[in-house]
Amino acid sequence: MLIKSYIAILFLISVFVAMFSMFEVLGRKNSETKVLIYRKIHRFNGVIFFVLYLVLTYLCLEFIVKTKTEPSARASLHSLLAISIIILLFLKISFIKRYTEFFKYVKGVGITLSVLAILTFSTSAGFYLLVSELGAFNLTQKITTETIASQFDLSQERNILRGKDLFTNKCSFCHDANSKNYSIGPGLKGLMKEKHLPVSKKPVTAENIITQLKTPLKDMPSFSYLSEEELKDLISYLNTI
Numbered sequence: 223m224l225i226k227s228y229i230a231i232l233f234l235i236s237v238f239v240a241m242f243s244m245f246e247v248l249g250r251k252n253s254e255t256k257v258l259i260y261r262k263i264h265r266f267n268g269v270i271f272f273v274l275y276l277v278l279t280y281l282c283l284e285f286i287v288k289t290k291t292e293p294s295a296r297a298s299l300h301s302l303l304a305i306s307i308i309i310l311l312f313l314k315i316s317f318i319k320r321y322t323e324f325f326k327y328v329k330g331v332g333i334t335l336s337v338l339a340i341l342t343f344s345t346s347a348g349f350y351l352l353v354s355e356l357g358a359f360n361l362t363q364k365i366t367t368e369t370i371a372s373q374f375d376l377s378q379e380r381n382i383l384r385g386k387d388l389f390t391n392k393c394s395f396c397h398d399a400n401s402k403n404y405s406i407g408p409g410l411k412g413l414m415k416e417k418h419l420p421v422s423k424k425p426v427t428a429e430n431i432i433t434q435l436k437t438p439l440k441d442m443p444s445f446s447y448l449s450e451e452e453l454k455d456l457i458s459y460l461n462t463i
């Protein structure tokens with residue numbers, strides 16, 4: 223997931239290059255040679271922007287296909303913004319290359335495109351980097367299970383076995399229980415013996431794991447439908463791997 227965020231940062235940089243190269247051409251008086259150079263930069267950068275867009279789209283679609291999960295509200299907004307970018311990009315190119323009577327709209331379309339691209343970044347990679355790297359994740363949703371951890375007896379065999387079943391059915395697709403290797407999500411072996419959770423870096427506590435299950439950081443689907451008992455089973459099992 224992090225690699226996607228890095229590509230997204232390159233994408234964001236290309237948005238700024240596109241904006242400022244055009245601002246230099248249209249927004250102030252520059253010598254003709256400079257204008258030519260900025261135009262070239264703008265065009266070349268446009269190709270990079272498009273390629274990065276395709277790579278990111280591919281990675282996102284691959285993720286959706288693999289996980290077959292219903293997108294969250296944030297993911298839906300993100301996709302809508304991303305689709306509007308490609309529509310505007312094609313409008314813009316067609317106004318320049320073919321439907322030149324519409325040329326006067328190109329500036330407006332360009333600026334809208336930049337704004338939407340920045341918003342697209344913010345609703346995904348921006349969010350992810352903020353919550354995972356800067357660690358400033360403030361939960362708005364109240365955790366109703368705060369008490370679980372204190373009352374827990376993690377060694378109840380019955381709980382562990384049920385937790386194992388749950389894990390196999392609901393988590394193992396994305397999380398390896400036998401290693402710390404990242405597949406779609408981080409490998410969870412030895413999770414409860416660590417000090418910090420692998421992505422958010424929050425302390426390893428039952429509450430923080432349950433928080434991740436109810437309000438995941440980013441790409442993990444929410445398991446807010448699990449009952450308190452099931453959450454307890456899952457934690458009991460995680461404690462054994």
Ligand code: HEC
Pocket residue numbers: 223289291388389392393394395396397406407408419420421422423424431434435438439440441442443445456
């Ligand atoms: C569709 C894939 C997917 C499924 C299914 C899934 N996870 Fe995750 N999980 C992720 C991803 C991706 C992350 C990285 C953080 C994020 O994107 O939310 C993650 C992160 C985590 C973390 C680390 C959170 C942190 O704060 O660092 C824990 C713990 C976790 N998952 C537990 C589970 C458990 C338990 C289940 C089953 C009930 C589960 N996950 C199901 C994809 C998944």
